[in-house]
Amino acid sequence: MRPFVLPVAEVRRERAGAIDIYRPQEINGEPEPIIVFVPGGPLPPDLQAMPRDWPVFVGYGSLAAAHGAVGITVEHHLYSLDDYAAAADEVAAAVDTARNLPGVGPDRVALWFFSGGGLLSADWLRMPPSWLRCVAASYPVLAPLPGWRVDARFDPVAALASATGLPILLTRVGRERPEIAATVAAFSAAATRHRAELEVIDVPDAHHAFDTIDDTDASRTAISRAMSWVTSTLSA
Known part of the structure; x- marks a missing residue:
């Protein structure tokens, strides 16, 4: 429940089932x-507050x-390695719900993954x-970690071979943890090998979950740059 390191005026959110909706104030x-x-995940099953209620995702x-975009935070139930398939279905359903909201552009969607959610x-x-105009990932897990028994489907490094033309941040x-x-290194190498459209923002002195842990100008700059990249790509 640490605060989001980038000061931002909190927007009143709407809750619709498994998603929270943040709409621009100016229409x-x-x-x-x-x-x-x-x-991210897997998450402890005894959480008192789900991630969409954490200050970082409200931020x-x-x-x-x-x-100027509609922000959507997803509640999935990724509590164990066995839950990746169910969480993937929850994310897909949330995206469908978001694309059918009134006032949105259903053909201009970005997906932004965090930590262990990167496998999704x-x-x-x-x-x-x-x-799908772009995919972003912050401090992500981009391949199953040693000892993780998950379906081969959840391997972003392998999936990159088919991502031609999709901008990725x-x-x-x-x-980062080694x-x-x-x-991440394997993903970057695969992006080069497959000539993927990969943009990288490096935060050299930052830790995993830097957006709540590292209250620094470098963290704030990285978050702002990432958001600007995503919104610019959506508008291109």
Whole structure:
């Protein structure tokens, strides 16, 4: 429950089932792009507050709204390695719900994954729909970690071979856990090999979950750059 390190005016959210919705305060009459935030995991089953209620995701949702997009935070139930398939279905259902909201542009969608939620990006990288404009990932796990027995489907490194033409943003931290950093390095190498459209934001002195742990100007700059990249790509 640490605070979001980037000060942002909190936007009043709407709750619709498994999603929270953050809408821009200024409405220009045009369909608004959508940014879907997918929290990490596996999560402890005894959490008293789900990630969409954490200050960091309230912050990201509000920041998306401040940039003229509809921010969507997803509640999935990724409590164990066995839950990845069910969580993937929950994310897909949440995206469908978001795309059918009034006032949104269903053909301008970004998905933004965090931490262990990074494995859930594999489906979208493997078969990106035409309305998916970009994928972002912050301090992500991008391949199953040593000892993780998960379906081979959840391997973003392998999925990259099919992601031709899909813009991808990776926010990479310099003080990442070694086993996670190895998956990020493998993903970056695969992106080069497959000529993927990968943009990287490096935060050399930052840790995993830097957006709540490292209250620094470098953290705030990285978050702002990432949001600007996503919203610019949605508008391109």
